[in-house]
Amino acid sequence: MTEPKYSLEEIRTRLNELDDQLLRLLSERRQMSLEVAKSKVQTAKPVRDAEREQQLLAKLITSGEKKYQLDAQYITKLFHSIIEDSVLIQQSYLQNLANPELSRKPIARIAFLGAKGSYSHLASHEYFSRKNTELVEMSCDQFKDIIKTVETGHADYGILPIENTSSGSINEVYDLLQHTSLYIVGEITLPIEHCLLATSDIHLETIKTLYSHPQPHAQCSEFLGRLKNVRLESCISTADAMQKVRELNQPDVAAIGNATSGKLYGLQPIQNNIANQTENHTRFILVARKAVDVSGQIPAKTTLIMSTSQEAGSLVQCLLVLQHYGINMTKLESRPIMGNPWEEMFYIDLECHIDSISMQSSLKELTKLTKYLKVLGCYPSENVSPTMLNLDK
Structure with a gap:
C-alpha cells in the first residue's frame, strides 16, 4: 500500500484553496454573462442561441476529456447549471430594462401558502434570488387569502402552485384564476424532495399519525400505502405540518416535508425520497395587480x-x-x-x-x-x- 503524498490536513487546505478559486471564476463568469446581456441590448439578439450553446458544450467536452480527464456526463451536468444561470441573469437584466419601475423597488412583499419553510416559501426565495430583491414575507392560510392579499394591495406578489408532475393540476388555484383581476407575471419550477420528518430517530412502525398538506399525501401515496395503521392529518402546508410535529414532540407522530425546512423546526429526516416519482416537480406562478412588459429577446x-x-x-x-x-x-x-x-x-x-x-x-x-x-x-x-x-x- 502506497503512502499518501500529502497529509489529510494538507489535502483539505488545498481543496479549500481550489474551491475559493472556483468561486472567484464563477463570479467573474457571471459578470461576463451580464456584459453579454448589455451587448444584446444593442444588437436585439435573443437571449438564447442554441447553436452557440451546442458548440460551446461540445468544445468543453472535448477539452475536458483530452486535457483534464473529465468525463462528458460530468462536464455536461456542470455546464448545464452554468448556462442556466447565465440565461436567467441575462433575462433578469433585460426585464429590468423593459420594466424600469420594478427594478427601482429593492423590496417586494410576497404572499405565500403556509409558514416559513413551506414549498411555496422556498419557491418565492428561489424566484427572487437572482433579482437582488429583499423580501417581506407574508404567510397565508389558504390560496384565496393569497389572491385577496395581492388584490387589496397588502402584498406586491403572490406565489401559487399550479401543477405537480406527480399529482397533476391544483384545481383550486385554476378556479381562483377564473375570477381574479390579477395577472400572471412569472413562473418557476421547483424540485420537490419529500421526506419523512420527526423530532427524533424513530422507527416507521411506531408512527401512528402523519401530518402534511393533501398534495404531499397524494404525491407519496405509494409509500403511505405500505405504512400500517397510520392516520393521515391534513395541514394548510408542509411547514405547518412540521410545526405541529415540533409542538407535539411525540415519538409516534411525523410529517412529510423538505429536509432543509425541517431543520427550521428542529426535525430530522427519518426516510428520504418517499415520493411516488423520483422526478417530482411543482410549477409555481407569480401573480401581481399589474401585467409586466416582456422583452422580445426573452422566451x-x-x-x-x-x-x-x-x-x-x-x-x-x-x-x-x-x-x-x-x-x-x-x-x-x-x-x-x-x-x-x-x-x-x-x-x-x-x-x-x-x-x-x-x-x-x-x-x-x-x-x-x-x-x-x-x-x-x-x-x-x-x-x-x-x-x-x-x-x-
Whole structure:
C-alpha cells in the first residue's frame, strides 16, 4: 500500500484553496454573462442561441476529456447549471430594462401558502434570488387569502402552485384564476424532495399519525400505502405540518416535508425520497395587480382562459387556430364554470410572446370563435431547457 503524498490536513487546505478559486471564476463568469446581456441590448439578439450553446458544450467536452480527464456526463451536468444561470441573469437584466419601475423597488412583499419553510416559501426565495430583491414575507392560510392579499394591495406578489408532475393540476388555484383581476407575471419550477420528518430517530412502525398538506399525501401515496395503521392529518402546508410535529414532540407522530425546512423546526429526516416519482416537480406562478412588459429577446409564455360554445368541434377550431400560426401549447386544462352546468373554462399555456404577430393574429380569430376570452398574462419563461447535444457521435 502506497503512502499518501500529502497529509489529510494538507489535502483539505488545498481543496479549500481550489474551491475559493472556483468561486472567484464563477463570479467573474457571471459578470461576463451580464456584459453579454448589455451587448444584446444593442444588437436585439435573443437571449438564447442554441447553436452557440451546442458548440460551446461540445468544445468543453472535448477539452475536458483530452486535457483534464473529465468525463462528458460530468462536464455536461456542470455546464448545464452554468448556462442556466447565465440565461436567467441575462433575462433578469433585460426585464429590468423593459420594466424600469420594478427594478427601482429593492423590496417586494410576497404572499405565500403556509409558514416559513413551506414549498411555496422556498419557491418565492428561489424566484427572487437572482433579482437582488429583499423580501417581506407574508404567510397565508389558504390560496384565496393569497389572491385577496395581492388584490387589496397588502402584498406586491403572490406565489401559487399550479401543477405537480406527480399529482397533476391544483384545481383550486385554476378556479381562483377564473375570477381574479390579477395577472400572471412569472413562473418557476421547483424540485420537490419529500421526506419523512420527526423530532427524533424513530422507527416507521411506531408512527401512528402523519401530518402534511393533501398534495404531499397524494404525491407519496405509494409509500403511505405500505405504512400500517397510520392516520393521515391534513395541514394548510408542509411547514405547518412540521410545526405541529415540533409542538407535539411525540415519538409516534411525523410529517412529510423538505429536509432543509425541517431543520427550521428542529426535525430530522427519518426516510428520504418517499415520493411516488423520483422526478417530482411543482410549477409555481407569480401573480401581481399589474401585467409586466416582456422583452422580445426573452422566451415568453402567454396564458389564456376561454370558454367556447357547446357545439361539436368548438374547442378543436380554437386549437387549429394556434396550430395554423405555429404556436406551441404546453398546457390545456378545463374547469367547470360555477353556475353554468356542463360548461367549462379552458386554461391554455402557450410558448409565444403576446406582442408577436402570430399571437396577435391568433387572438383576433379566437375572439370570434369563443364566448369568453381573457389573457391572464404574458411572462418570461424561467424554465431553462438543457442544451441538447448528442454525446454518441
